[in-house]
Amino acid sequence: MARDTWRMRVECAEMARQIVPGQFFMVRIPGLSDPLLGRPFALYDIYERDGVPAGIDFGYLVVGKMTSRLSQLRVGDRVELWGPLGNGFPVPEARRLMLIAGGIGQTPFLAVAREALGRRHYGSPQRAVPRSLESVSLCYGVRSSAYQAGVDEFRSVPGLELKLATDDGSNGHRGFVTDLLRGAIESDAPPDAVYCCGPEPMMHAAARLCASHSIACWLSLESPMACGFGACFSCVTKVATPDGWDYRRTCVEGPVFRADQLALGEH
Numbered sequence: 001m002a003r004d005t006w007r008m009r010v011e012c013a014e015m016a017r018q019i020v021p022g023q024f025f026m027v028r029i030p031g032l033s034d035p036l037l038g039r040p041f042a043l044y045d046i047y048e049r050d051g052v053p054a055g056i057d058f059g060y061l062v063v064g065k066m067t068s069r070l071s072q073l074r075v076g077d078r079v080e081l082w083g084p085l086g087n088g089f090p091v092p093e094a095r096r097l098m099l100i101a102g103g104i105g106q107t108p109f110l111a112v113a114r115e116a117l118g119r120r121h122y123g124s125p126q127r128a129v130p131r132s133l134e135s136v137s138l139c140y141g142v143r144s145s146a147y148q149a150g151v152d153e154f155r156s157v158p159g160l161e162l163k164l165a166t167d168d169g170s171n172g173h174r175g176f177v178t179d180l181l182r183g184a185i186e187s188d189a190p191p192d193a194v195y196c197c198g199p200e201p202m203m204h205a206a207a208r209l210c211a212s213h214s215i216a217c218w219l220s221l222e223s224p225m226a227c228g229f230g231a232c233f234s235c236v237t238k239v240a241t242p243d244g245w246d247y248r249r250t251c252v253e254g255p256v257f258r259a260d261q262l263a264l265g266e267h
């Protein structure tokens, strides 16, 4: 898809029928003992055959052992998937929805955008999306243009407005993706809901911007996970509760949380 960035397409019709945008799978390679544990990967999108869900596409950046091994798989190889897991992004009820992606944190947003714009339906039973949306835009920031993945697919979604940023200015706005969010917030048509996925400092900056303008904001956390189904508590994050603070498992109660629930920067 881009430098060090790969797509993996898995035939799994039943899982493709069930999943909603923002959910994820634990992925393992059968028979592999190093790494032994699965790794979490978000839905990039489902794909269809004859108009019926046939399988799942993942997009991933090679950062370590599992992602290196995945990039060496060949057509016809088998993987183990556990899922769909987690809560996913809520059905958008906003008028103007803005998606903020940093780096490989873009993966959930192709499906989010398609669902919000009524181009594809997800879940079993299928989720209904209110027709109140006026606009859906995606601000997507990466280090440099070599890492921009899936841009043509985002451009192919009718109605999706795409804004790009690169740290080095090689394509789109030169600077942080949160600069684009700030510009939108200060415009005549600010977003009234923001969904965000990417590196923690970027999500914290986006959450602070939204909080200071009373804009509802959701973050999809990329906490390291060992089991993925609620048993090990390796993925906990601190959240506000009516009684104070508590911990929630990112794999079960997340990975998507309302930003105003989270103790950002604390664990």
Ligand SMILES: Cc1cc2nc3c(=O)[nH]c(=O)nc-3n(C[C@H](O)[C@H](O)[C@H](O)COP(=O)(O)OP(=O)(O)OC[C@H]3O[C@@H](n4cnc5c(N)ncnc54)[C@H](O)[C@@H]3O)c2cc1C
Residues within 6 Å of the ligand: 024, 035, 039, 040, 041, 042, 043, 058, 059, 060, 061, 062, 063, 064, 065, 066, 067, 068, 104, 107, 108, 221, 222, 223, 224, 225, 255
């Ligand atoms: C819900 C969820 C969805 C995700 N979706 C995607 C996706 O769609 N595409 C994608 O490429 N990645 C995604 N990730 C991150 C992905 O799980 C990690 O990149 C992967 O586990 C790395 O495995 P590895 O064996 O290749 O690297 P490892 O050998 O385990 O680690 C390599 C290096 O990466 C660091 N690292 C590992 N995991 C993370 C992390 N979560 N955040 C920051 N640094 C980390 C390690 O500390 C180490 O320095 C997601 C994570 C979560 C929790």
Ligand code: FES
Residues within 6 Å of the ligand: 224, 225, 226, 227, 228, 229, 230, 231, 232, 233, 234, 235, 236, 249, 250, 251, 252
């Ligand atoms: S990864 Fe084990 S409880 Fe969340």
